Amino acid sequence: MPAYSSYPHRTGAVLILTAVAAGLLAGCGGGGGSASDNSSYTPNASPSVDPSLKVAAPLPTQGLLENPCSALTDAQLKDLGLVSPGKATQGQPALCGWSGEIQENHVNVGAVPQNNRGISDIYDQKSRQAYFQPVTVGGYPGVLADTQDGRASGSCTLWVGITDQLAFAVATSITTGENKANSCTSAQHVGEAVIEHLKGAA
Template identity: 35%
Template structure:
């Protein structure tokens, strides 16, 4: 698997995460929320909940801070119809870089990963910051607590935000945007598949 690394001349705080991630795609309105939204209704999942799932085996994701593209194997990329990952050309975290994998059959469709270290209480902070988000679902990814949550619910537009609590202070954040591909109608399902693959690699 080849990885293209690009360097940024500036370090951007977590407050600009949404703006910078969406710059990787064409005019996207679905953005992650890392602070308390102003308004919106809460949508919760009735079949799965991660609120009471403890992180019994915290994962060491230190290597993903500067090598996020190693989170998926060549086999994963083939199974998910993704091209080789590329590091973002902008630093969107004070401690980590992000990786973008484009769909091999539609370069406008992609999924990105970044390990968020800015929230000292990990996924619990993401919960607190997004209680009033339009999209809010507690789920489970590979035995770890996770959320689908974002200020606006843009699933009908092929976008989804997935946050997975990998330890008590760090969160693996996945941003999915799908266009002309079959999975576009269920972007969160596709994000979950990517998350499951990453967690499986981290626990193997």
């Protein structure tokens, strides 16, 4: 069965991911400003990265940053049980949301360039998270983490480092169907698909 034959309401998931990104930005000095203000973002020439979190094979990021709806192909969306086209949000972080075959369910994908130490910035906020579970996604360092634990109600947030300076997030909000109890597994399936697509663009 497709991972997202039962996905969440897009607006709610966007709010979840935006709130998480804002919280991380507030606690990290690397990005500066807020999640809605990218004007002060200046990449660090050589950011300090935990050796265990270094990305051995960085992936291309320009497409994901410029158009988050390009993160998944139509074929991948179909396999995941998501409906094309996605809908991009305005402002920062730039997100794309897709509904599931059950319209009440959605997934959102986006990168947060203000956190210019990639997945290391997420790890730095471990003490502030309601849940924190390190994972590997398609061979890349990741973590399931959020400041609020909505997993019982079908919400889960996954972060994946694709360069030492950038991580992308997948936020699920599965309010209906059997995948509601497996929202984090569903998030990892989407993350793996994004990695696969980015590898193809390398």
